[in-house]
Amino acid sequence: METSSPASSRRTSIGSQRNPDSEEAILSAAEAILREAGLAAFSIEAVARRAKAGKPTIYRWWPSKAALLLDVYHRQKHHGHMPDTGDVRSDLALFVTSLLAFWRDDGGAIFRSLIAEAQSDPAALEALRRYLLERWRQSGAIIQRAQKRGEVRPEIDSDLTIEILSGFAWSRLLTGRLDCSEDEIRAVIDAVVGGIAAR
Template structure:
C-alpha cells in the first residue's frame, strides 16, 4: 500500500498573545530571506512559507511589511549599546565604527530594505522616522555627557549632531563603502567635534 507523507507541521499561535517560538521562527525566516534573496523576494507569503506559519498570525502580530522589517532590524541590533569611555571623541568614533561593522554583518541588507520600502510606503516612512528619532535621542546621550564634562559647548543640540554624524554612516551604507578605515572615521568625528568643542 502506498504511504502518504505528512505535510510539515505548522507552528501554532495562541491568539493575540505572541508564541515566543513562533515569533522567533517568523523573525528568523524574514531575516534569512532578506539576507539570502534580497528585498525583492521579501513578502509576508514568503515569510509564512519559510517559517511554517499562517499569514493571519503574521498579520495579527505585524500589521504591515514595514513593521516586520523593523522588528527584524531591532532583533539584529539589540546588543548594540552607547559607549561611555569618558571621552566624547572616542565615544562618537566607537558609535560610528560599531554601526558600520553591524551593517557589514548582514544588518545593512535589512536596513537598506527598510529604506527602500519607505520610499513608496507611507507607513514604512513613518515607522522609519519614529525609529530614527528614538535612536538619535538615545545616542545623543554621548553629546550630553560631553556637555556635562565641559568638552562640548552647552548650546549644542545633541540629537541634531548625531543626525549629522549618522548621515556620514548612511552615505557609506547606501554607496556600498562600509569598509571605512578607523582613520577616516576618526577624521570625520574630529571635523564635527572641532566645531562644537568648548574652548
Template structure:
C-alpha cells in the same frame, strides 16, 4: 561603564498584544528566508507559509514588510552598546566604526532594503522614521556624557547633532562605501566638534 540602547528606550509592540510563541515563529521564519534566499525571496506571504501563521496576524503586528525587517535587523544587531572611554571624541569615533562595521559584515543589506521600501510605502516610511528618531535619541547618551564631563556645551540639540553622524553612515551605506579609514572618521568627528569656520571668522 557601558550603556545600551535598551537601557534608554524599549521597543513597543505594534497593534494587538503579541503571542510570544507566534512572534518567535514568525521572526525565525523571516530570518531563515532572508538567510536562504536573500531579499528577493522575502515576502509576507513567504513568511506566513514558513511560520504557519496567518497573513492578517503578521500585518496586525507588523503593518509593513519594512516593520518586520526592522525587527529582524534588531535581532541581528542585538544590544547596542555605547562604550564610555572618558572622551566624547573617542566615543563618537567608536560609534561610527561600530555601525559601519556591522553594516559591512551583516546588517547592511537588510537596512538598505528597509530604506528602499520606505521610498514607496508610507507605512514603511513611518516605521523607518520612528526608528531613526529613536536611535538618534538613544545614541545621544554619548554627547550627554560629554556635557556632564564639561566637554560639550549645554543647551545643545543632542538628537539633531547625532543625526549628523548617523547621516554620514547612512550615506556611506547607500553608496556602498562602508570602509572609511579611522582617520576619515576622526576627521568627521573633529569637524563637527570644533566647527568649520576659520577662527577669525568665528570671532566676528
C-alpha cells in the same frame, strides 16, 4: 543596545499574547528570505510559507511589512551600547565604528531593504522616521555626557549632532563603502567635534 526598541514598543495582538516559538520562527524566516533573495522576494506571504505560520497571525503581530522589517533589523543588532570612555571623540569614534561594523554584517542589507521600502510605502517611511528619531535621541546621550563634562557647549543639540554623524554612516552604507579606515573616522569626528567643542 537600547533603552527601548521597536521590538519592545510595538503593538501586540488584541486579546492574544505572542507565542515565543512562533515569533522566533517568523523572524527567522523573514531574515532568511532577506539574506537569500533580498527585498524583491520579501512578502508576508513568503514569510508565512517559510515559517509555516498563518498570515493572520503575522498581521496581528506586525501590521505592515515595514514593521516586520524593523523587527528583523533590530533582532540582528548588537551595536546599541553607548560608549562612555570619558572622552567625546573616543565615544563618537566607537559609536560610528561599531555601527559600520554591524552594517558590514547582515544588518546593512536588511537596513537597506527597509530604506528601499520606505521610498514607496508611506507606512514604512513613518516607521523608519519614528525609529530613527528614537535612535538619535538615545545616542544623543553621548553628547549630553560630554556637555556635563564641559567638553561640548551646552547649547548644542545632541540629537542633531548624532544625525550629522549618522548621515556620514548612511552615505557609506548606501554607496557600499563601509570599510572606513580609522583615519577617515577620526577625521569625521574631529570635524564634527571641532564645531561643537567648548571654547
